[in-house]
Amino acid sequence: xxxxxxxxxxxxxxxxxxxxxxxxxxxxxxxxxxxxxxxxxxxxxxxxxxxxxxxxxxxxxxxxxxxxxxxxxxxxxxxxxxxxxxxxxxxxxxxxxxxxxxxxxxxxxxxxxxxxxxxxxxxxxxxxxxxxxxxxxxxxxxxxxxxxxxxxxxxxxxxxxxxxxxxxxxxxxxxxxxxxxxxxxxxxxxxxxxxxxxxxxxxxxxxxxxxxxxxxxxxxxxxxxxxxxxxxxxxxxxxxxxxxxxxxxxxxxxxxxxxxxxxxxxxxx
Amino acid sequence: xxxxxxxxxxxxxxxxxxxxxxxxxxxxxxxxxxxxxxxxxxxxxxxxxxxxxxxxxxxxxxxxxxxxxxxxxxxxxxxxxxxxxxxxxxxxxxxx
Numbered sequence: 043x044x045x046x047x048x049x050x051x052x053x054x055x056x057x058x059x060x061x062x063x064x065x066x067x068x069x070x071x072x073x074x075x076x077x078x079x080x081x082x083x084x085x086x087x088x089x090x091x092x093x094x095x096x097x098x099x100x101x102x103x104x105x106x107x108x109x110x111x112x113x114x115x116x117x118x119x120x121x122x123x124x125x126x127x128x129x130x131x132x133x134x135x136x137x138x139x140x141x142x143x144x145x146x147x148x149x150x151x152x153x154x155x156x157x158x159x160x161x162x163x164x165x166x167x168x169x170x171x172x173x174x175x176x177x178x179x180x181x182x183x184x185x186x187x188x189x190x191x192x193x194x195x196x197x198x199x200x201x202x203x204x205x206x207x208x209x210x211x212x213x214x215x216x217x218x219x220x221x222x223x224x225x226x227x228x229x230x231x232x233x234x235x236x237x238x239x240x241x242x243x244x245x246x247x248x249x250x251x252x253x254x255x256x257x258x259x260x261x262x263x264x265x266x267x268x269x270x271x272x273x274x275x276x277x278x279x280x281x282x283x284x285x286x287x288x289x290x291x292x293x294x295x296x297x298x299x300x301x302x303x304x305x306x307x308x309x310x311x
Numbered sequence: 312x313x314x315x316x317x318x319x320x321x322x323x324x325x326x327x328x329x330x331x332x333x334x335x336x337x338x339x340x341x342x343x344x345x346x347x348x349x350x351x352x353x354x355x356x357x358x359x360x361x362x363x364x365x366x367x368x369x370x371x372x373x374x375x376x377x378x379x380x381x382x383x384x385x386x387x388x389x390x391x392x393x394x395x396x397x398x399x400x401x402x403x404x405x406x407x
Binding site: 195 | 326327333341342
């Protein structure tokens, strides 16, 4: 029996979909059977982030309504063994499914997969309630900005009252230069405010935009900071003890020179 | 007027500290689901009751809602009040 993990944030635009895509891909790269479920009905995006948008025939609502069998709606990602996508419907809205139906779907999926990752829509309304209905665990994605942290705190409260009392935190898009200047809340500040366990920190990385443009998850790019951060997060989910990565770029002249010639492998981030 | 020190950022606290302080305050109200007026009302009533027994330094009262960890790993709210007393009134001394 697998595990259903919902990836949520409250606020939109903090990186839920990118996080879902990358953790899922990283888990598949670790040899796990993984299905990514896009619960953002009406505003689906997990398909384009994964680069699988041209392969959609059926969607989540079709499965729930019995238009097709679950197996027919699952899109197999040919690049990564064991990775599947269940896309959201684009032309319907959140009321097309109920929390109870999501619960049943989640149950069916975790019988077949090691990990069921649910990409939750922004907000705290029906779409959120649907997405968390069948979840065993929750990951909260936030960025170190007041609006996102405030919303994350609200989500923590709502999850707790729905029986998901131990969410894990991912701090996304941390800008180390701004943290150094004292112009961005750091890891400790954010944990201190939210009071939940840290699962990982993902540095702000242009490579995410580039990868998303191409429809390739950044975890498959060996030498990217964000990719490494997501691979570390996947390992932590698997129970491995991986330290939070060093977000500093090497800055001495010699180190820069070494990097230039490819002699300096980045440290354990 | 052009303020050199402000320009150099010398007399301002780092913006992240401001963010943190503001967040802490706003979250207290979010978490307790109460309006900012709530604490004022509580404060007023506490002062009213206590004034029968002690003289309070009303200007220095500090009442806040804190988030406190509970045994089951969740968080609850605690009303923390710091009320400086100038002196105990006679009626208070006679009790007990």
